[in-house]
Amino acid sequence: MPIINILLFVATIITTTLAGAMMEGVTDPFSLEGIISGLPFSITLLSILLFHEFGHYFASKRNNVTATLPYFIPAPTFIGTFGAFIKMKSPIIDRKSLLEIGAAGPIAGFLVAVPALYYGLSTSEVLESVGGAGIHLGDSIIMMILTSIIHPNIADGYDIYLSSIAFAGWIGLLVTSLNLIPIGQLDGGHIAYALFGKKHDSIAKWAFLPMIPLGYYSINWILWAILILVFIKLKHPPVVDEDAPLNVFQKWLGYISIAIFILTFIPIPFS
Template identity: 55%
Template sequence: MNDTLKKIPYLNLFLFILTIITTLIAGSYMEGGNILSLHDLKLGIPFSFTLLTILGFHEFGHYFYAKKNKISVSLPYFIPAPTFIGTFGALIKIKSPISNKKALLEIGASGPIAGFIITIPLLFYGFTKSTVIEINSETSIVLGESLIIRFFTFLVFPDISQSQDIMLHPIAFASWIGLLITMLNLLPIGQLDGGHIVYAIFGKNHHMISKIFFLFLIPLSFLSINWIIWGLVIFILMKTLKHPPILDFDTVLTFREKLIGFVCLLIFIISFIPVPFEI
């Protein structure tokens, strides 16, 4: 009995429950609910459920492929936060060295691919529930568009005019955040998912590629200040742009395995948002 209790991931469960609460509050606030009212919390369910589903698919993608490659890994830690969206995301902790390039590639790519796959149908459904509004001076925040967002805009609202904008349904907004998270994770920098993929495919050239893309955040910051903020956060959290070595660096990836990296590149391109927010 004691051994069973020790295996229960109490911290993971506590953080997940807390993140459910904070994202419910965030979603309720977006819908005009009273954040102090338990009754109004139900207004946040569509946003909370969608965002946590996307984050969950992303992190469990990493988790299952780490297990597949016999890498010791923690269950996902969801991170609650007193922010507009109620969370700082989620993460897993790799507890043992990664064995080879194939394992690193699969672990790095599985999260973004899994998250993207679940995001697309949620985004489409959210768009069908969204409404078209007239643009006016009271519009405070305008969300940036990626290629995939433009595609769904054309698909669902083909007749939208220049004087109109889309008021995203909470499910669509949470999906938009999911795409943003996927894009940021696929940046080929340091130990981000994109960094893992680049290290697995390009090996020692990773550090040069990582520095180039990190420096590229500077001109991007002239388009949106968000880029310099995210760059600083990435550098503070990782402390280095280098990637830690893996046990077997001599493994040669097959063409099919390298295609996984190409798929992730396509996801990055169609999810890329040059100006995420305009105020």
């Protein structure tokens, strides 16, 4: 019985529910009213993260790679979590397995985040802008597409104030795009290495460089760049069998992942 995984997940349900309650402006987030108001954010965000991590987990099973169940990370942040991860307990032998495992998580999370964002936008209000109030969230291509469908005629001086479900969907897509950056052992790094082999080193360097100028507009990029350099690294380690060819299905998984990265990338997430 994975007791630690369960305890961390329960703790993350609590912290994300409290975060959702505070977003809703509840005076006492520990009250029944606070719990009820915070659950939509918690359920939406954790569903996206669960699908992402279990995408990796089941792809690992399919490719005979031993992996743990997801570890969720509760946190006293404004979204209540630092995300989730799984641990690989056996090596990934070839590029085919690497691509399937790397791509399965972002694709699964994306398939949950998009309908969540769509529904959340439909319940979000369009209100007159208040200068200097709140945090401005950046737009991705998919965000702009969904906004144009649901709120096609927003007048000048008005903004969409995201519901907690829409915000959870937005966070889910941001997490997806950050994971799909083709660097090191990020999901995008796995995919790029599987698709392009040793060319990945050059791809990773070119993917890293824009973070520096982007950091001028959003400090988040500087923080992400530091995390990459310290913990993730730019270079992807080699797999045992470098020469195993990818089949058509695996190549399409890679191309779909690249398309998802383009659709979800947010140049300036917060301002």
